[in-house]
Amino acid sequence: AQSVSQHNHHVILSEAASLELGCNYSYGGTVNLFWYVQYPGQHLQLLLKYFSGDPLVKGIKGFEAEFIKSKFSFNLRKPSVQWSDTAEYFCAALGSNDYKLSFGAGTTVTVRA
């Protein structure tokens, strides 16, 4: 079965610290990968996506993610977080001929000022 797992349920860090959120997927065949962010009380917004090409993907707000096919991973990184990055982050995967987006359980990130 297709699935997405996120390693951390809750991450707490200080401003200017580096952030890395783990994401692993289980899919047969070609897969498209996404990271969404949900700020408190708001909707899901697309941070970045990988369909093909350069496995290092740069997104909005200084985030990037690296697709490592051999490890079935798509980890999200940001070198220096800000208080405004406090949010819940969702990794998601979509088979290339599928419509059903599989979401991870989400990682809550709390950045302390």
Place this chain on the structure above:
Amino acid sequence: DAGVIQSPRHEVTEMGQEVTLRCKPISGHNSLFWYRQTMMRGLELLIYFNNNVPIDDSGMPEDRFSAKMPNASFSTLKIQPSEPRDSAVYFCASSLAGDRGFQETQYFGPGTRLLVL
């Protein structure tokens, strides 16, 4: 450029009442999704429409839930009768699907926060 539009943004109702949630997808998108988000179950896909036709409604909880898409720019999700366990945030999302089924990115609306007392 307008994104996905949902209304109402907040709904408080009493158990047994009918609730109707509305969604306007991004213009030109041909796929529409209704999701429900709760603390316990996370994000769940309720139903998927392609070209206004329901393709997968396996996520609809029970007969109390129904969804329609009368045209490419409007969809409704109805709960009748509503129950307290239906309290959640309901998101609508839209995307563009190609002829061979390839799906582009799903864009989410602001959601409707439903509280059933």
